[in-house]
Amino acid sequence: MERHQNSVTKTPVNGAGVQRRSKRRSYYQSYRSCLGATSRLCFTPALTARRLNTSRRAPKSHNITEKVNPEQLNLLVKAEWKLAYVTPLHQFWHTQLKSYARQLSAFIAAGRQQGLAVEVEGAQSNYRVSLSVVQGMAEAADDAETVLIQIHSKAPFAGQDEPPTSVWSGLLTCINGNPDYLRSLPKEFTCMPLFGSSGAEALTALVKSWFQQTFDCCFGPLEISHTSLQWLVALWTNCHAQSPIQHLKMIWTLPVEPPLQVNYTVNPESAWELWNSVRKRSEDKGEEEEGDDSIDIEEVTGFMQSLKTHFYRHFRLDLSAGSLNQVSTALGSAKCSGRIKISNSKYMITTLTLLTECALLKMPI
Secondary structure, eight states: OOOOOOOOOOOOOHHHHHHHHHHHHHHHHHHHHHHHGGGGTTTTTHHHHTSSSSSHHHHOOOOOGGSSSSSHHHHHHHSEOOOOOEEETTTTOGHHHHHHHHHHHHHHHHHHHTSOOOOOOOOOEEEEEEEEEEEEEOOOOOOEEEEEEEEEEEEEEEEETOOOEEEEEEHHHHHHHHHHHHHHSOOTOOOOOEEEEEEEEHHHHHHHHHHHHHOOOEEEEEEHHHHHHHHHHHHHHHHHHTSSOOOOOEEEEEEEOEEEEEEEEEOOHHHHHHHHHHHHHHHHHHGGGGGGGGEEEEHHHHHHHHHHHHHHHHHHOOOSSEEEEEEETEEEEEEEEEEEEEEOOGHHHHHHEEEEHHHHHHHHO
């Protein structure tokens, strides 16, 4: 412990903008009808946290390597992603990705001329953009295929045969998105609410700006709430029997002056035994046998309370008064600031399902 979206690809102009705004209003109405009258408050942080699903499927190992391109998969699990939510994209078509890549390349080049882009790792020549579909990621029939964005650049004095270097990556995805909401959207909209970026913030800003201008969408920061971090603690721990978590590390912040940071590391076997005991107590209360295939919020909070009680016995510090800021295991790590790294592809779908839900709940209406 330490203290311490016919395939229109150009941005509409003049009168077309009025039609675009009308389409967006149609999207907003569809979103409200899906979530109900009280949805006007859905972006209030406290309400958003309470509206997370109270029951989830227990994580199951997915042999995703049989479906997803190995190079794409390697990038997905290697990078730490800075998360954001993005509203549905108007007239975005997966068949037009090459055209989008050319347009985005030109947009970035214009941004550089205006001094909006930064050079990465020294002097760079022109950036080259690629957009590709990550086949095999979609889980539900209503999920849009995941899109991977990559920006490459080659140093001016690099050899002719030297390949360009990847300087920025982006991800647009929807895994197990809310079917009622997705089906309520007009057909002109493509919903990939979860956006991840890995690379220079100036390039991230340019990519977001191009998407906003081209597809009439909005981006916003996506923090990972205290409740969502607790879900990740439980979901990842539940994977231990099939994929050892090696460790369970948590960072808590206690509201004292100065703030006290607590690093809490739990032995994997101890975490597994404690989790099993919480699951058994749920069974003893007469829950359905299918409970083995689902995890309820009561089990998550029970597990976290047991961890906090264990900590109190040893250090006489009550973590209940603080907030959980970071979680990490061998399967991945997550920070409340909205950064996530998925280290094991077998349980990537479980993690992205939770994050997709968080992104959908965070979107303003």
